[in-house]
Amino acid sequence: xxxxASCSAVSTLTCFCFLTCSGFSTRxxxxxxxxxxxxxxNLALEDWIDANVDLQRRSVLLLxxxxxxxxxxxxxxxxxxxxxxxxxRAGIALARRRSGGGTxxxxxGNLNLTFFASKKxxxxxxxxxxxxxxxRRLRPELDVRATxxxxxxxxxxxxISGTASRLSRQSSYHHCTLLHSADRSALSAVLRPSxxxxxxxxxxxxxxxxxxxIDHAPSLQWEELVxxxxxxxxxxxxxxxxxxxxxxDETLFPDVGRLEAELRGWNWTFGKTPKFSVETQLxxxxxxxxxxxxxxxxxxxxxxxxxxxxxxxxCERLSGxxxxxxxxxxxxxxxxxAAVAALLxxxxxxMRELCAAVLQVMG
Amino acid sequence: xxxxGLLRSLSSNFSTVLPLLARSAPLSPLxxxxxxxxxxxxxxxxxxxxxxxxxxxHEWIRVEDxxxxxxxxxxxxxxxxxxxxxxxxxxxxxxxxxxxxxxxLESVKAASELYSPLTGEVVxxxxxxxxxxxxxxxxxxxxxxxxxxxxxxxxxxxxxxxEAAYERYIRSIEx
Numbered sequence: 001x002x003x004x005a006s007c008s009a010v011s012t013l014t015c016f017c018f019l020t021c022s023g024f025s026t027r028x029x030x031x032x033x034x035x036x037x038x039x040x041x042n043l044a045l046e047d048w049i050d051a052n053v054d055l056q057r058r059s060v061l062l063l064x065x066x067x068x069x070x071x072x073x074x075x076x077x078x079x080x081x082x083x084x085x086x087x088x089r090a091g092i093a094l095a096r097r098r099s100g101g102g103t104x105x106x107x108x109g110n111l112n113l114t115f116f117a118s119k120k121x122x123x124x125x126x127x128x129x130x131x132x133x134x135x136r137r138l139r140p141e142l143d144v145r146a147t148x149x150x151x152x153x154x155x156x157x158x159x160i161s162g163t164a165s166r167l168s169r170q171s172s173y174h175h176c177t178l179l180h181s182a183d184r185s186a187l188s189a190v191l192r193p194s195x196x197x198x199x200x201x202x203x204x205x206x207x208x209x210x211x212x213x214i215d216h217a218p219s220l221q222w223e224e225l226v227x228x229x230x231x232x233x234x235x236x237x238x239x240x241x242x243x244x245x246x247x248x249d250e251t252l253f254p255d256v257g258r259l260e261a262e263l264r265g266w267n268w269t270f271g272k273t274p275k276f277s278v279e280t281q282l283x284x285x286x287x288x289x290x291x292x293x294x295x296x297x298x299x300x301x302x303x304x305x306x307x308x309x310x311x312x313x314x315c316e317r318l319s320g321x322x323x324x325x326x327x328x329x330x331x332x333x334x335x336x337x338a339a340v341a342a343l344l345x346x347x348x349x350x351m352r353e354l355c356a357a358v359l360q361v362m363g
Numbered sequence: 364x365x366x367x368g369l370l371r372s373l374s375s376n377f378s379t380v381l382p383l384l385a386r387s388a389p390l391s392p393l394x395x396x397x398x399x400x401x402x403x404x405x406x407x408x409x410x411x412x413x414x415x416x417x418x419x420x421h422e423w424i425r426v427e428d429x430x431x432x433x434x435x436x437x438x439x440x441x442x443x444x445x446x447x448x449x450x451x452x453x454x455x456x457x458x459x460x461x462x463x464x465x466x467x468l469e470s471v472k473a474a475s476e477l478y479s480p481l482t483g484e485v486v487x488x489x490x491x492x493x494x495x496x497x498x499x500x501x502x503x504x505x506x507x508x509x510x511x512x513x514x515x516x517x518x519x520x521x522x523x524x525x526e527a528a529y530e531r532y533i534r535s536i537e538x
Contacts, residue, residue, distance in 0.1 A: 073469075073474075074451065074467060074469060075449040075451050075467075075469050075474070098474065099473065099474050100448075100449070100467075100469040100470075100473060100474035101474075122473075164473075164474075165472070165474070166473055166474050166475075166476070167472075167473045167474070167475040167476065168475075168476045169420070169476070169478070172473065174473075201449075201493055201494060202449075203448060203449050203469060272451075274449075274451075274493075275493075299454075
């Protein structure tokens with residue numbers, strides 16, 4: 001077991017030395033496969049490769065999959081895109097990626113492919129062809145094709161892959177999903193807003209009906225799919241096979257831990273949300289009427305708050321006090337609850353109910 | 364150790380597109396006459412020129428009165444990007460070193476990082492872009508400006524390309 005681990009580490013190092021060997025004039029590719037199923041570790045590995053690998057003369061394909069997670073695009077609003085409360089209950093992680101595009105649900109039945117190349121060699125259609133050609137060879141009866149939006153559609157109908165990408169200093173990456181056997185009921189349970197009444201100019205998602213490859217090709221094994229894609233990518237090059245890597249290994253990827261921490265952090269995940277406002281009703285059963293809540297959220301924190309509760313049920317001064325306490329807090333039920341803890345414990349039952357109603361909105 | 368082999372060697376072609384003027388040479392009237400691009404006055408090597416300077420990342424900076432620089436992306440860049448759908452810009456007050464990532468423009472093509480042309484502090488951000496990101500495509504040198512920043516180190520400005528040098532640079536990479 002020990003030998004195996006060190007052997008694969010050595011072969012990894014060999015492959016990496018390959019990457020910078022000046023003797024190579026052919027533009028061959030290298031296929032890496034991540035051992036990790038942690039979405040933040042895998043996104044950090046993408047960042048690391050993008051920043052540190054010389055992609056001018058060769059390209060890299062990274063294959064990875066994650067334990068259940070919702071991944072939002074660079075400029076999206078997580079409160080608008082997914083049900084944070086449901087995700088917390090189900091232990092589903094949230095990640096914001098650095099590429100653009102919309103929200104996707106990842107689980108172990110979804111294969112992620114990241115095509116790294118120089119900016120000159122950036123060609124998403126060509127990359128998707130690797131996937132469609134691989135599928136055609138594996139299961140010729142399937143009708144798979146890439147659209148102008150760079151989705152891959154199965155049998156003219158179902159989206160099995162979505163695409164996003166990032167252009168940086170010298171390099172580019174284009175990544176896409178590929179639905180092999182994802183849990184579609186989990187997907188639909190979480191891909192809906194956390195709270196109503198959001199007004200935002202964050203980039204929206206374009207929902208599509210999806211299907212899994214195994215729905216239409218039940219005999220297609222995961223390993224078969226991975227090998228098929230890797231083989232298609234390596235076609236016509238001198239390299240073959242895939243190299244397993246551990247994205248948390250700092251001897252191979254120095255400083256990757258810092259990249260991971262940044263991606264996992266609140267400031268990136270929530271704090272990067274474009275400014276938005278929420279305008280919604282407050283459920284106040286005790287009052288037998290509803291109130292209104294208006295919140296402005298900037299960098300994930302409450303920037304302005306106005307609570308409108310029936311004046312004959314709770315005096316304006318008290319609802320004003322609650323508003324004031326919330327300003328500056330993260331737009332998050334836990335953070336807000338801590339901020340209003342004193343008010344939640346106060347003797348005034350109506351104040352407690354008002355607090356609870358406001359926290360309820362935050363997801 | 365393995366990582367050292369992975370670190371990308373910096374492209375060496377930047378230096379070939381830097382302007383040919385020696386930075387420290389004072390401008391004599393004779394020199395000025397042979398360099399028509401520069402709107403400099405004889406009396407000072409004032410950098411309050413309305414001319415644009417360009418980076419190799421296709422960003423421009425224009426120095427305004429008061430020594431603040433307006434930053435945007437070039438026509439070449441906006442065309443390569445395609446329709447911009449979102450502008451991710453920094454907070455006012457952000458300190459930037461030259462080449463720091465300061466935001467990203469999202470288009471159908473990709474999320475493209477923006478790199479600070481100079482060292483300085485962000486003093487203003489174009490709020491019109493929030494509702495109208497397409498201004499970056501329609502008017503990249505005027506209404507589609509991205510941010511304004513202080514210029515902590517004016518010498519950095521000298522190292523950027525003038526319009527003619529930038530044109531040559533574009534032609535060289537298009538080949």
